Amino acid sequence: MTRRFPYSPLAMLGLAGLLALQGCAPMAPGRHGLDIDTSIRARSQGSRVQFIVLHYTVSESTRALGTLSRGEVSSHYLVTDDEPPRIYRLVDESRAAWHAGQSEWSGYTWLNRSSIGIEIVNRGPVGTAADGTPAWQPYRPSQIRAVRALVRDIADRHGIAPENIVGHSDIAPLRKQDPGPLFPWRELAREGVGRWYDESVAQALGARFASQGLPDMEWARRQLARVGYAVPHGDAPPHDMQAVVAAFQMHYRPARYDGVFDAETAGVLAALVAASGPAGADDASAW
Numbered sequence: 001m002t003r004r005f006p007y008s009p010l011a012m013l014g015l016a017g018l019l020a021l022q023g024c025a026p027m028a029p030g031r032h033g034l035d036i037d038t039s040i041r042a043r044s045q046g047s048r049v050q051f052i053v054l055h056y057t058v059s060e061s062t063r064a065l066g067t068l069s070r071g072e073v074s075s076h077y078l079v080t081d082d083e084p085p086r087i088y089r090l091v092d093e094s095r096a097a098w099h100a101g102q103s104e105w106s107g108y109t110w111l112n113r114s115s116i117g118i119e120i121v122n123r124g125p126v127g128t129a130a131d132g133t134p135a136w137q138p139y140r141p142s143q144i145r146a147v148r149a150l151v152r153d154i155a156d157r158h159g160i161a162p163e164n165i166v167g168h169s170d171i172a173p174l175r176k177q178d179p180g181p182l183f184p185w186r187e188l189a190r191e192g193v194g195r196w197y198d199e200s201v202a203q204a205l206g207a208r209f210a211s212q213g214l215p216d217m218e219w220a221r222r223q224l225a226r227v228g229y230a231v232p233h234g235d236a237p238p239h240d241m242q243a244v245v246a247a248f249q250m251h252y253r254p255a256r257y258d259g260v261f262d263a264e265t266a267g268v269l270a271a272l273v274a275a276s277g278p279a280g281a282d283d284a285s286a287w
């Protein structure tokens with residue numbers, strides 16, 4: 001069936017009006033002789049930025065600024081250790097910075113193009129503690145306040161989910177340890193920045209795992225993947241899985257991050273999974 005085009009005088013008037021409107025529509029300045037009409041904006045759209053990745057610099061402010069602005073790597077922001085801290089924006093948020101490298105989170109890979117990177121001036125590991133574990137440089141409270149305000153602002157503007165505010169070690173656990181076990185994820189989450197878990201649930205589940213036995217590593221693998229981690233295959237070297245567990249512990253149970261899948265770690269993981277949605281039947285049977 002053909003439809004007749006409505007050549008009524010009224011419709012013609014409407015068409016003429018539309019043409020007149022287009023005549024004065026804003027045109028974006030075009031390169032290559034392009035004129036692009038930007039007068040109409042689609043309602044359905046969103047930010048391309050889905051993740052915020054936190055790092056420490058290892059080097060001090062001046063050196064970090066030089067590396068990140070003139071070197072082969074970069075970040076959108078650098079938070080110095082001045083008092084008060086200075087926040088540099090080195091790369092516009094609409095562009096990619098080279099801060100994440102080979103990385104994966106929640107099935108997304110190579111996060112440079114989909115994330116905002118924030119470097120915090122901090123030396124990271126600074127020696128060895130009495131018990132033989134690395135000693136870490138603490139973050140300044142003023143730095144943490146600056147980072148919290150910055151992350152909150154970015155997350156609000158881009159609509160970034162709390163679970164997608166991550167550390168470099170979360171998205172590259174086999175290569176990276178930053179922002180390290182002293183980064184106060186828990187404190188930030190209590191202020192509404194990032195993801196945390198119900199600690200009483202974690203404690204109860206941990207106690208149950210301690211008395212009734214730990215779930216197997218296949219379970220650990222499945223749950224770690226559910227909360228976002230890229231989990232090595234079953235036939236990968238054991239230290240790969242240990243690195244992922246250590247990264248998880250640095251973020252969610254930083255008191256001990258030896259990569260040993262203990263009852264407390266299992267409890268925290270189960271509590272996180274429970275908080276992020278109803279468990280499948282196979283998972284429910286494990287706790």
Ligand SMILES: [Zn+2]
Pocket residue numbers: 054055056099168176178
């Ligand atoms: Zn990093």
